[in-house]
Structures are given as structure tokens and as C-alpha cells.
Amino acid sequence: MVARPTPGRERRETMATLLDLAGCAAACGGAALAAYWSFGLARIARTVRTLPTPRDGVALARASPPGASVCVIVPAHNERAVIAGLIATLRAQDHPNLRVVLALDRCTDGTEEVARGAIGGDPRFAVVRIDECPAGWSGKVHAAYRGVHDGDALNSDYILFADADTLFDPRLVSASVALASSRGLDFMSLVSTLTHGRWFERAAQPAAGLELMRQYPLLRANLREGRRAFANGQFMMFTRDAYVRCGQHWEVRGELLEDIRFARVAEYFGMTSGVYLADGMLVCRMYHSWAEFRRGWKRIYTEAANRRAGRLLGLARRTRAVDSLLPMIALAAVVLGALGAGGDLRPAVILAGAAGLIAWTLAMLWVVRLGHGPWWTAWLMPVGSWLVGGIMREAARDLRAGRPTEWAGMTYARDVR
Numbered sequence: 513m514v515a516r517p518t519p520g521r522e523r524r525e526t527m528a529t530l531l532d533l534a535g536c537a538a539a540c541g542g543a544a545l546a547a548y549w550s551f552g553l554a555r556i557a558r559t560v561r562t563l564p565t566p567r568d569g570v571a572l573a574r575a576s577p578p579g580a581s582v583c584v585i586v587p588a589h590n591e592r593a594v595i596a597g598l599i600a601t602l603r604a605q606d607h608p609n610l611r612v613v614l615a616l617d618r619c620t621d622g623t624e625e626v627a628r629g630a631i632g633g634d635p636r637f638a639v640v641r642i643d644e645c646p647a648g649w650s651g652k653v654h655a656a657y658r659g660v661h662d663g664d665a666l667n668s669d670y671i672l673f674a675d676a677d678t679l680f681d682p683r684l685v686s687a688s689v690a691l692a693s694s695r696g697l698d699f700m701s702l703v704s705t706l707t708h709g710r711w712f713e714r715a716a717q718p719a720a721g722l723e724l725m726r727q728y729p730l731l732r733a734n735l736r737e738g739r740r741a742f743a744n745g746q747f748m749m750f751t752r753d754a755y756v757r758c759g760q761h762w763e764v765r766g767e768l769l770e771d772i773r774f775a776r777v778a779e780y781f782g783m784t785s786g787v788y789l790a791d792g793m794l795v796c797r798m799y800h801s802w803a804e805f806r807r808g809w810k811r812i813y814t815e816a817a818n819r820r821a822g823r824l825l826g827l828a829r830r831t832r833a834v835d836s837l838l839p840m841i842a843l844a845a846v847v848l849g850a851l852g853a854g855g856d857l858r859p860a861v862i863l864a865g866a867a868g869l870i871a872w873t874l875a876m877l878w879v880v881r882l883g884h885g886p887w888w889t890a891w892l893m894p895v896g897s898w899l900v901g902g903i904m905r906e907a908a909r910d911l912r913a914g915r916p917t918e919w920a921g922m923t924y925a926r927d928v929r
Contacts, residue, residue: 535853615659719896
């Protein structure tokens with residue numbers, strides 16, 4: 513007589529089978545993570561090896577000091593808290609032929625008084641006060657336009673647009689001019705190094721920046737033909753002729769991301785563009801609170817996706833799957849393998865999970881290092897990516913619900929496409 517399996521034995525066998533299946537499934541996730549970030553590591557390495565930074569421009573400027581004239585335009589709306597810091601770094605620039613125009617846009621918080629105090633009578637600085645924004649214009653774009661024309665910026669060889677919440681290395685302007693000149697650029701933009709003092713700057717900001725760079729890879733943004741046009745409005749420098757040929761800010765008057773629009777216009781006209789990492793020479797604190805962070809990145813992702821709600825939802829799913837779920841699945845493969853999952857394939861289960869975790873960890877550490885952030889924030893990427901996915905989902909819902917974008921004291925209706 514054949515002994516019948518006891519219920520307890522059947523349960524154990526069923527659990528062992530389920531554990532094996534879970535281990536094999538997790539191993540597939542680990543292998544996918546390893547493949548994805550092995551390719552990602554190769555792309556990061558190629559980006560670092562191929563593209564210069566302003567630090568390369570420092571050596572160029574030292575060898576042959578640039579004499580081109582530069583006018584820096586700073587559009588600012590209620591920037592009392594940060595404007596003095598930027599002015600101090602602009603006053604410290606080593607470029608000899610520099611002018612700065614502060615375009616103060618409908619400021620009600622005492623920005624002008626703080627700015628004039630920080631200027632301290634420096635004759636290189638001028639202040640343009642703007643009391644209203646015409647219909648059809650976004651506030652920042654109109655302020656920049658007024659800064660150019662009221663500040664006589666078109667008399668300069670280069671026109672550089674900078675955000676009020678940035679800080680310049682003393683060598684940045686001269687290094688940027690030297691770098692742009694050496695590479696024959698009509699238009700150059702820098703991706704700033706962001707601060708890491710607040711919790712969301714550590715937990716979510718690296719993931720937010722990584723997602724934007726994944727949508728607009730710097731290697732593709734720097735192609736001469738067929739490029740993925742991209743620029744960062746925190747630092748955009750044009751030759752005078754290129755700025756005029758682009759149609760000036762009139763061409764982008766209604767845009768909330770005028771930087772990407774300028775990059776596309778420059779591509780249309782066949783201009784030579786360069787977009788590089790600032791490598792610590794341009795620092796920016798974008799947002800002072802989690803609410804500002806969410807609102808600001810919703811605006812960025814909405815416009816970067818051309819106001820396509822479906823695309824935003826797809827990107828949200830991708831970032832959560834690749835950057836939040838897959839690392840956890842790879843970790844699960846290692847744990848399940850250690851518990852005996854996989855049977856004869858147990859070593860492969862552990863190896864696949866470990867390979868995925870190693871590739872992902874190396875990539876995240878490199879990303880954080882390029883952003884000059886604390887190394888340990890790499891381990892927060894799954895949390896940050898989940899939060900970023902939520903921001904993109906919320907942006908898609910706002911588009912479909914017809915909710916306007918509120919930014920810098922103005923409200924903008926953004927139709928879904």
C-alpha cells in the first residue's frame with residue numbers, strides 16, 4: 513500500500529514550489545535590472561568621457577583669456593531670499609568685460625531693495641523694474657525680454673540668462689565663454705549642481721533629475737544632427753547673432769519651459785549647441801519646500817512631455833518599475849535564493865539578483881557623484897523614484913482635469929495634447 517501524503521507535507525511541498533517559482537521570477541527581475549543598468553553605466557561613462565564641463569573651460573581661459581563682452585540677464589520675481597547671494601557671486605567674476613542686468617518682475621517682497629544693497633554701487637550692474645506682464649507672455653520670459661532690450665544687452669558679444677536662485681563660481685563666465693568659443697557654439701547651456709540640504713533634496717531630487725536626463729540624454733542633446741534638443745533655463749548663453757536669429761524671447765513668449773523651446777528653435781536653424789554638466793561651478797537651490805518641489809517638477813515634466821497626459825503616465829510607470837520595483841525584486845532574489853528558493857537553480861537565482869543590485873548600485877552612486885550629492889543618497893533612489901512617479905501621475909491628472917499651472921505669481925491654462 514502506498515502511503516498518502518499528509519496535509520502538512522503537502523503544504524510544505526506547495527510552499528517549496530511557490531518559493532522556487534518566486535525565486536525564479538525574482539531572478540528574472542534581477543537579470544533585467546543588471547542588463548538595464550549595465551547599459552546605463554556604459555552611457556554614463558560615455559557621457560563623462562565625451563562631454564566637457566566648465567572646468568575644462570577654466571584651463572582654456574587661463575591659457576587664452578577671452579575678451580568677448582558678456583551681458584548676464586537675471587529675471588527675478590520675489591527673490592528677496594536669494595538675490596543677494598547671486599549678486600555676490602556675479603560681482604566676484606574674473607571675466608573683465610561683464611555687465612549684469614537684473615530684470616525685476618512685479619516684485620512685492622523687497623527684492624529691489626535687497627538687490628541694490630548687494631550691488632553696492634557696482635557700475636557693471638543695472639536694474640530694470642517691470643510692473644506688469646502682457647497677455648500671452650509668461651512672466652519669466654517677458655522679464656528676460658525686457659532685460660535684454662531695456663538693458664542694451666544686444667550690444668554684447670554674448671547674452672547669458674541665469675536664474676536668480678543660482679550661484680556662480682568666480683571663474684564660470686570666463687570659462688563658459690572660453691569653452692563655447694573653443695567648440696564653436698552658438699548656444700550653450702549648463703545643467704546646474706543642485707543643493708542637498710533638505711530632506712526632499714536628498715530623497716527625491718536625484719531621482720527627479722535622473723528621470724529628466726533619461727528623457728533628454730546629454731549625449732543626444734549634443735549631437736550635431738538628429739539631436740534631442742534640450743537646455744536648462746538656469747544657465748543659457750547665446751552669441752548675440754544666435755539670439756537674434758532665434759527670434760529672441762518673442763519667439764518663446766508663451767512658454768513655461770522656454771529653455772527646451774529655445775533648444776528646438778536653435779536646432780531648427782542649424783545652430784551649434786552644447787549642453788553640459790556644471791560640475792559644481794553653477795549651484796542652484798530650486799525649491800525651499802516639498803510643496804514647491806512637487807509643484808515645480810509637475811510644471812517641468814508637463815512641459816517636457818509636451819503636455820501629453822498619456823506620455824506622463826507612461827513615464828511614471830517606467831520610473832517606478834525600473835527605479836523602485838526592480839531593485840526590490842533583485843534584492844528579493846538574493847534573499848529567496850539564500851532561503852533555498854530555486855532548487856537546482858539556486859546559485860543562478862542569487863547570482864542574477866546580486867548582478868542586478870551591483871549594476872544598479874554602481875549606477876546610482878555614479879549619478880549621485882556627478883550631482884555632488886552625499887553618496888548614501890544613492891540608496892534612497894527607490895523611494896525618490898516612487899515619489900517622482902507620483903508627481904508625474906499628478907501632472908497627468910491635472911492636465912486631464914484642465915487644472916491651470918500656477919507659477920511665479922501667474923496662472924497659465926495648459927491644454928492637454
